[in-house]
Amino acid sequence: MYICKKINTMKDLKEILKRISENNASFLGYPLAKDFSYQEFAPFLDLCLNNVGDPESPSTLTIDTKAIERKCISFFANMLSTNMDEVWGYVTNGGTEGNLYGLYLARENFPNAIVYYSESTHYSVKKNLHLLNINSIVVRSQDNGEMDYDDLDQILMNRRDKPAIFFLNIGTTMTEAVDDLDKIKQIISKYAIKNYYIHCDAAFLGCVAPFADPKPKFDFSEGVDSISISAHKFIGGPIPSGMVFAKRQHRNRIANSISYVGTLDTTITGSRNGLTPLFIWSFIEKHGIDGIKMRVKKSQGIASYVERKLNEIGYNAWRNKDALTVVFNKPSEEICKKHQLASERSIAHIICVPGIEKEHVDVLINDLINESVLVY
Ligand SMILES: *Cc1c(COP(=O)(O)O)cnc(C)c1O
Numbered sequence: 001m002y003i004c005k006k007i008n009t010m011k012d013l014k015e016i017l018k019r020i021s022e023n024n025a026s027f028l029g030y031p032l033a034k035d036f037s038y039q040e041f042a043p044f045l046d047l048c049l050n051n052v053g054d055p056e057s058p059s060t061l062t063i064d065t066k067a068i069e070r071k072c073i074s075f076f077a078n079m080l081s082t083n084m085d086e087v088w089g090y091v092t093n094g095g096t097e098g099n100l101y102g103l104y105l106a107r108e109n110f111p112n113a114i115v116y117y118s119e120s121t122h123y124s125v126k127k128n129l130h131l132l133n134i135n136s137i138v139v140r141s142q143d144n145g146e147m148d149y150d151d152l153d154q155i156l157m158n159r160r161d162k163p164a165i166f167f168l169n170i171g172t173t174m175t176e177a178v179d180d181l182d183k184i185k186q187i188i189s190k191y192a193i194k195n196y197y198i199h200c201d202a203a204f205l206g207c208v209a210p211f212a213d214p215k216p217k218f219d220f221s222e223g224v225d226s227i228s229i230s231a232h233k234f235i236g237g238p239i240p241s242g243m244v245f246a247k248r249q250h251r252n253r254i255a256n257s258i259s260y261v262g263t264l265d266t267t268i269t270g271s272r273n274g275l276t277p278l279f280i281w282s283f284i285e286k287h288g289i290d291g292i293k294m295r296v297k298k299s300q301g302i303a304s305y306v307e308r309k310l311n312e313i314g315y316n317a318w319r320n321k322d323a324l325t326v327v328f329n330k331p332s333e334e335i336c337k338k339h340q341l342a343s344e345r346s347i348a349h350i351i352c353v354p355g356i357e358k359e360h361v362d363v364l365i366n367d368l369i370n371e372s373v374l375v376y
Pocket of ligand 1 (some may be wrong): 093094096124169171173201203204230231240241
C-alpha cells in the first residue's frame with residue numbers, strides 16, 4: 001500500500017506506528033474495542049469533510065455526512081426506547097462532550113438547579129460543571145461504585161425546594177457500576193421535587209446495555225432527559241467520538257440562532273467530524289442488532305472467565321452484575337505497565353472489550369503467577 005510505503009521511509013512515524021500497534025495488541029485495562037477496520041473509508045481522507053452545525057439542518061457547505069449521522073442517531077434512539085419524533089441527537093467528539101451538552105441543556109432548563117452526582121463519576125464532569133458554572137453536590141458512593149442512595153436522601157432532605165439535576169452513571173469508569181434510577185425516582189417523589197432533570201452518562205455501557213439481557217433501566221422509556229455515549233469505547237475506532245441524545249423540547253429551547261454557515265448552531269462545536277458517523281454506521285451495518293447482542297454476550301463470557309481465573313490465583317476479583325469490567329487487587333507497577341492496567345488506590349481492572357481473547361488474559365495470568373512465585 002502506498003501509505004505504508006511512505007510511512008516506512010519516515011523513521012519517526014514508523015516507530016510511532018510500531019509502538020501503537022504493539023500496545024494496541026496488549027492493553028487490557030481500558031474500555032476500547034479493538035476489533036475494527038475502517039480501511040474502506042480511506043478515499044474520504046483525501047476530502048474536506050465537515051458536518052458543521054445541527055445534523056438535521058443543512059448548511060450552505062454541503063460536504064457533510066449528516067444523512068449517515070442521522071441514521072446512526074436514529075438507530076441508537078430506537079435502542080434507547082424512543083424515536084426521532086421524541087428525541088434529537090448528534091455525533092460528538094466523545095462522552096465528555098455529550099455530558100457537557102446534557103448538563104448545558106439541563107442548566108438552560110433550570111438555571112438555578114443543583115447537580116447531584118456520585119464520587120465515582122468520571123473526572124471530566126467536575127470540569128464540565130466548572131465551565132457551565134452550575135452548583136453541585138457530590139454524593140457518596142457505595143463500595144461497588146454505585147451511588148449511596150441514603151446519602152442522596154440526606155442531601156435532598158434540606159433542598160427539596162430547589163430544582164435538581166441528577167447526573168447518573170450508567171457504568172462508572174472504575175467498576176462499571178450502574179446507578180439505580182428507580183431508587184433515585186423514589187427519593188424524588190419522597191421529597192415531591194417538581195423541577196428536575198435526569199442525565200445519564202452511559203459512556204461505556206450506552207452501546208452495551210441496550211443489547212444486554214436483562215437491560216438495565218436508564219433510557220427514554222424511563223423518562224430521562226438526555227444520554228451521552230462514547231463510540232470509540234465499545235464500538236471502537238481510531239478517532240474519539242460519541243453520541244448525545246436529548247428530548248427534542250430541550251434542544252428546541254436552545255435552537256434559536258441561525259449562524260453564518262446557514263445551519264442551526266445547536267452543537268457544542270461548530271465544525272464537526274464527518275468521518276466518525278461513517279465508522280459508527282459501518283459498525284451497525286456490519287453487526288446488526290443480533291450481532292451486537294452476540295458481541296456483548298461474548299465479552300460477558302470473557303469477563304466471567306477472567307474473574308474466575310484471577311480468583312483461582314488469589315486476586316480477590318469481582319464484577320458488578322454482567323459487567324465487562326473485572327476489578328481485582330492491584331498487582332505490581334511492572335505488570336500494570338506491561339498490560340496497561342488502569343488502577344485507583346489498591347484496585348486495578350481488566351475491561352473485556354471485543355478484541356480481548358482468553359489467550360491475552362492468559363498471558364497476564366501467567367505473569368501474575370510468575371511474579372507471586374518470585375515474591376514468596
Ligand atoms: C470514558 C468515560 C467518559 C468520558 O468519555 P470520553 O469519550 O473519553 O470523552 C465519561 N464518563 C464515563 C463513565 C467514562 O467511562
